[in-house]
Amino acid sequence: xxxxxxxxxxxxxxxxxxxxxxxxxxxxxxxxxxxxxxxxxxxxxxxxxxxxxxxxxxxxxxxxxxxxxxxxxxxxxxxxxxxxxxxxxxxxxxxxxxxxxxxxxxxxxxxxxxxxxxxxxxxxxxxxxxxxxxxxxxxxxxxxxxxxxxxxxxxxxxxxxxxxxxxxxxxxxxxxxxxxxxxxxxxxxxxxxxxxxxxxxxxxxxxxxxxxxxxxxxxxxxxxxxxxxxxxxxxxxxxxxxxxxxxxxxxxxxxxxxxxxxxxxxxxxxxxxxxxxxxxxxxxxxxxxxxxxxxxxxxxxxxxxxxxxxxxxxxxxxxxxxxxxxxxxxxxxxxxxxxxxxxxxxxxxxxxxxxxxxxxxxxxxxxxxxxxxxxxxxxxxxxxxxxxxxxxxxxxxxxxxxxxxxxxxxxxxxxxxxxxxxxxxxxxxxxxxxxxxxxxxxxxxxxxx
Amino acid sequence: xxxxxxxxxxxxxxxxxxxxxxxxxxxxxxxxxxxxxxxxxxxxxxxxxxxxxxxxxxxxxxxxxxxxxxxxxxxxxxxxxxxxxxxxxxxxxxxxxxxxxxxxxxxxxxxxxxxxxxxxxxxxxxxxxxxxxxxxxxxxxxxxxxxxxxxxxxxxxxxxxxxxxxxxxxxxxxxxxxxxxxxxxxxxxxxxxxxxxxxxxxxxxxxxxxxxxxxxxxxxxxxxxxxxxxxxxxxxxxxxxxxxxxxxxxxxxxxxxxxxxxxxxxxxxxxxxxxxxxxxxxxxxxxxxxxxxxxxxxxxxxxxxxxxxxxxxxxxxxxxxxxxxxxxxxxxxxxxxxxxxxxxxxxxxxxxxxxxxxxxxxxxxxxxxxxxxxxxxxxxxxxxxxxxxxxxxxxxxxxxxxxxxxxxxxxxxxxxxxxxxxx
Numbered sequence: 001x002x003x004x005x006x007x008x009x010x011x012x013x014x015x016x017x018x019x020x021x022x023x024x025x026x027x028x029x030x031x032x033x034x035x036x037x038x039x040x041x042x043x044x045x046x047x048x049x050x051x052x053x054x055x056x057x058x059x060x061x062x063x064x065x066x067x068x069x070x071x072x073x074x075x076x077x078x079x080x081x082x083x084x085x086x087x088x089x090x091x092x093x094x095x096x097x098x099x100x101x102x103x104x105x106x107x108x109x110x111x112x113x114x115x116x117x118x119x120x121x122x123x124x125x126x127x128x129x130x131x132x133x134x135x136x137x138x139x140x141x142x143x144x145x146x147x148x149x150x151x152x153x154x155x156x157x158x159x160x161x162x163x164x165x166x167x168x169x170x171x172x173x174x175x176x177x178x179x180x181x182x183x184x185x186x187x188x189x190x191x192x193x194x195x196x197x198x199x200x201x202x203x204x205x206x207x208x209x210x211x212x213x214x215x216x217x218x219x220x221x222x223x224x225x226x227x228x229x230x231x232x233x234x235x236x237x238x239x240x241x242x243x244x245x246x247x248x249x250x251x252x253x254x255x256x257x258x259x260x261x262x263x264x265x266x267x268x269x270x271x272x273x274x275x276x277x278x279x280x281x282x283x284x285x286x287x288x289x290x291x292x293x294x295x296x297x298x299x300x301x302x303x304x305x306x307x308x309x310x311x312x313x314x315x316x317x318x319x320x321x322x323x324x325x326x327x328x329x330x331x332x333x334x335x336x337x338x339x340x341x342x343x344x345x346x347x348x349x350x351x352x353x354x355x356x357x358x359x360x361x362x363x364x365x366x367x368x369x370x371x372x373x374x375x376x377x378x379x380x381x382x383x384x385x386x387x388x389x390x391x392x393x394x395x396x397x398x399x400x401x402x403x404x405x406x407x408x409x410x411x412x413x414x415x416x417x418x419x420x421x422x423x424x425x426x427x428x429x430x431x432x433x434x435x436x437x438x439x440x441x442x443x444x445x446x447x448x449x
Numbered sequence: 450x451x452x453x454x455x456x457x458x459x460x461x462x463x464x465x466x467x468x469x470x471x472x473x474x475x476x477x478x479x480x481x482x483x484x485x486x487x488x489x490x491x492x493x494x495x496x497x498x499x500x501x502x503x504x505x506x507x508x509x510x511x512x513x514x515x516x517x518x519x520x521x522x523x524x525x526x527x528x529x530x531x532x533x534x535x536x537x538x539x540x541x542x543x544x545x546x547x548x549x550x551x552x553x554x555x556x557x558x559x560x561x562x563x564x565x566x567x568x569x570x571x572x573x574x575x576x577x578x579x580x581x582x583x584x585x586x587x588x589x590x591x592x593x594x595x596x597x598x599x600x601x602x603x604x605x606x607x608x609x610x611x612x613x614x615x616x617x618x619x620x621x622x623x624x625x626x627x628x629x630x631x632x633x634x635x636x637x638x639x640x641x642x643x644x645x646x647x648x649x650x651x652x653x654x655x656x657x658x659x660x661x662x663x664x665x666x667x668x669x670x671x672x673x674x675x676x677x678x679x680x681x682x683x684x685x686x687x688x689x690x691x692x693x694x695x696x697x698x699x700x701x702x703x704x705x706x707x708x709x710x711x712x713x714x715x716x717x718x719x720x721x722x723x724x725x726x727x728x729x730x731x732x733x734x735x736x737x738x739x740x741x742x743x744x745x746x747x748x749x750x751x752x753x754x755x756x757x758x759x760x761x762x763x764x765x766x767x768x769x770x771x772x773x774x775x776x777x778x779x780x781x782x783x784x785x786x787x788x789x790x791x792x793x794x795x796x797x798x799x800x801x802x803x804x805x806x807x808x809x810x811x812x813x814x815x816x817x818x819x820x821x822x823x824x825x826x827x828x829x830x831x832x833x834x835x836x837x838x839x840x841x842x843x844x845x846x847x848x849x850x851x852x853x854x855x856x857x858x859x860x861x862x863x864x865x866x867x868x869x870x871x872x
Contacts, residue, residue, distance in 0.1 A: 088694065088735040089780035092787055093764035094648060100787040103780050138648060138764065140699035 066115035079148035091135035096286035122255035127436035132287030133368040161423035183416035195221035270438035299353025306346030350386040455629035460488020462835025463635030465850035471519035479522035484594040494668035497716040498746040535830025536864030546620035548595035562610030567599035576672035634833040655681035692763035697800035707800030708840035
């Protein structure tokens with residue numbers, strides 16, 4: 001090399017030049033042939049990559065039909081740097097959550113770049129991802145795979161939860177006014193038709209005046225009205241989720257078959273193991289970059305568990321006795337009661353959890369980013385839910401009617417927001433992630449914990 | 450007015466620029482901070498793709514310097530000030546003391562007597578030398594040098610031991626004013642500090658080395674006398690891995706491709722394969738870059754059954770505690786899933802970082818975002834060449850240096866014409 005150059009420098013003889021150029025021509029000719037051959041090889045190689053990325057068994061070659069609109073949508077939904085990815089697979093290596101078999105998120109990055117929507121929405125891994133963002137922090141190209149995974153997961157919701165337009169609405173910042181208005185109108189109609197917008201104080205129970213002069217939220221919307229209205233929407237969401245789980249399961253199975261590793265067996269056997277895994281947030285604990293998310297997310301999880309238990313307690317201690325002709329306790333429940341204890345502890349856990357989540361987001365802003373609209377919509381709704389819940393109790397006990405009733409009304413509307421949008425908002429991750437976890441276990445490609 | 454070209458940096462680019470200019474009749478002078486010329490090339494074991502020793506090419510260049518009275522050089526030197534403009538620069542150079550005079554015959558008596566040691570930067574710190582030492586076997590100038598910062602106070606052992614009176618401990622730094630018509634910046638590169646690559650654990654795992662260290666491990670004048678052994682226990686390396694793009698093409702480290710690492714790793718795989726038919730080498734890559742004729746070299750390695758090329762970047766290295774073996778984690782992108790593999794030694798194909806920004810040259814140098822010099826924005830009469838401008842291999846750097854030499858000739862011609870006009 002250098003000695004060659006030196007020789008050339010020292011004695012750049014004309015006699016050598018023709019030989020050199022002949023050699024160069026020969027090389028060029030070979031290179032041309034090869035580059036054509038390698039271009040071919042590359043094309044088929046790329047396909048092979050896509051196949052291989054999901055299937056060690058050779059799948060039949062097929063052409064790729066990129067959905068350009070889908071690529072644009074992924075970029076628009078937060079995967080802004082998707083196109084920077086050069087497929088080095090640092091992400092799959094630094095991810096502590098991915099199965100070793102067909103790891104994510106490298107394969108999702110190329111599927112997203114190529115607009116392979118069908119593969120992505122049927123991919124269990126987009127929901128298996130826990131948004132640790134170790135990949136985003138370590139990505140040598142700053143392509144932010146974590147955000148792409150999240151954007152793709154968000155975009156898969158319309159294919160799972162029907163009607164899909166609701167998911168698109170919840171995910172679209174310009175639709176916020178309409179989406180927020182719907183639960184407000186539902187609760188407003190309920191109050192207008194079944195309760196009082198300007199509720200009287202105290203309440204008549206069995207012909208007697210109880211809680212004379214006190215704020216009684218039951219007068220805004222009575223116990224049975226709440227049970228009726230909210231249960232209806234709760235049940236609708238459960239049905240949407242059930243159909244979503246089924247849609248997702250069928251899609252994942254078809255995808256696995258297409259990729260050459262068909263999955264047999266039912267996910268039912270995995271429900272127990274998945275729940276017990278979620279109960280302790282094993283996977284969150286494996287995040288490196290955002291380790292602190294395990295604690296904050298556990299707080300939120302158990303806040304909702306406690307609040308759900310409060311509802312169960314109210315059913316047990318109020319609804320059942322009333323139904324069976326008894327005279328169970330009525331709203332407001334005594335401050336020291338099972339319902340209130342669950343409710344208060346849930347609210348405290350919720351405030352701590354959502355506070356930590358917001359703090360963590362800002363803490364990891366530089367390496368991981370603040371998060372998308374989709375995230376913040378849920379974070380803010382939960383934060384407001386907790387604040388208005390505590391506010392309702394405080395204003396009632398402080399007897400500030402002018403604040404108490406509106407706060408309670410907003411609180412009810414936020415609960416309604418969560419209920420009706422659960423299958424369409426980020427809230428749906430609790431169901432689809434669990435489904436993906438069950439599928440991964442069924443497919444035998446679970447990460448050793 | 451002076452018609453001299455001052456070249457900052459005495460590596461292969463700087464030497465080439467100075468020698469080419471001198472052979473065209475132009476006086477040139479090289480300013481080099483090391484006690485020897487040859488720079489990074491002097492630290493290589495073999496060149497790709499011919500696999501010949503760089504010492505050979507350097508020797509030819511040293512001969513050209515020795516034979517040509519128009520080339521001069523200063524080692525242990527640094528530029529302190531540059532004033533003037535094209536055709537009429539004045540460069541202030543500080544020449545630090547070598548403490549060893551021309552009387553030195555390289556007998557080595559001084560080093561034998563010397564009680565103090567220093568880390569050997571020529572071997573990237575993998576061994577040490579005495580405080581008075583010969584930089585390397587083919588050091589040019591071929592003369593010992595004393596690193597006084599490593600000496601004990603009032604120690605005179607080397608001076609006392611020298612049979613030729615070649616050691617002068619009272620030597621002081623000298624300041625020179627060198628008039629120059631043009632200046633060539635050939636500041637070259639430093640190996641990227643691999644300990645900055647968070648997930649590869651260089652420094653924490655002894656059997657993870659960088660590619661420049663691998664050159665020294667394989668070289669007969671290296672710390673292991675050319676035996677490819679691993680640092681932790683001296684075990685002969687049988688199973689080697691190369692982690693490509695270690696720090697290069699990485700926004701968290703060097704955002705650019707360092708251009709030579711693919712060829713360097715392919716070449717280094719032959720170091721082991723050529724010695725030991727049982728040995729295996731695995732190269733983990735994102736893309737293998739073997740441009741132009743270098744593709745033949747790549748093909749040679751592809752044809753070797755004991756060399757495996759695996760698409761997927763090494764993004765995690767851990768150590769097996771019982772054996773000290775590094776364990777790499779990669780995703781085998783072509784269908785193998787996420788795998789862990791254990792090796793005797795892992796070589797990080799770490800990249801080149803331009804040395805210009807850290808060289809403290811008292812000049813307003815237009816560096817681009819990564820610290821390479823943008824030659825198009827240099828002031829008149831100032832040129833740059835080699836890896837100071839971009840990551841490149843030796844061949845290209847030499848060609849670039851020749852171009853810079855031509856530019857200095859043009860400056861001289863222009864200056865002479867202007868001077869003539871003024872008369």
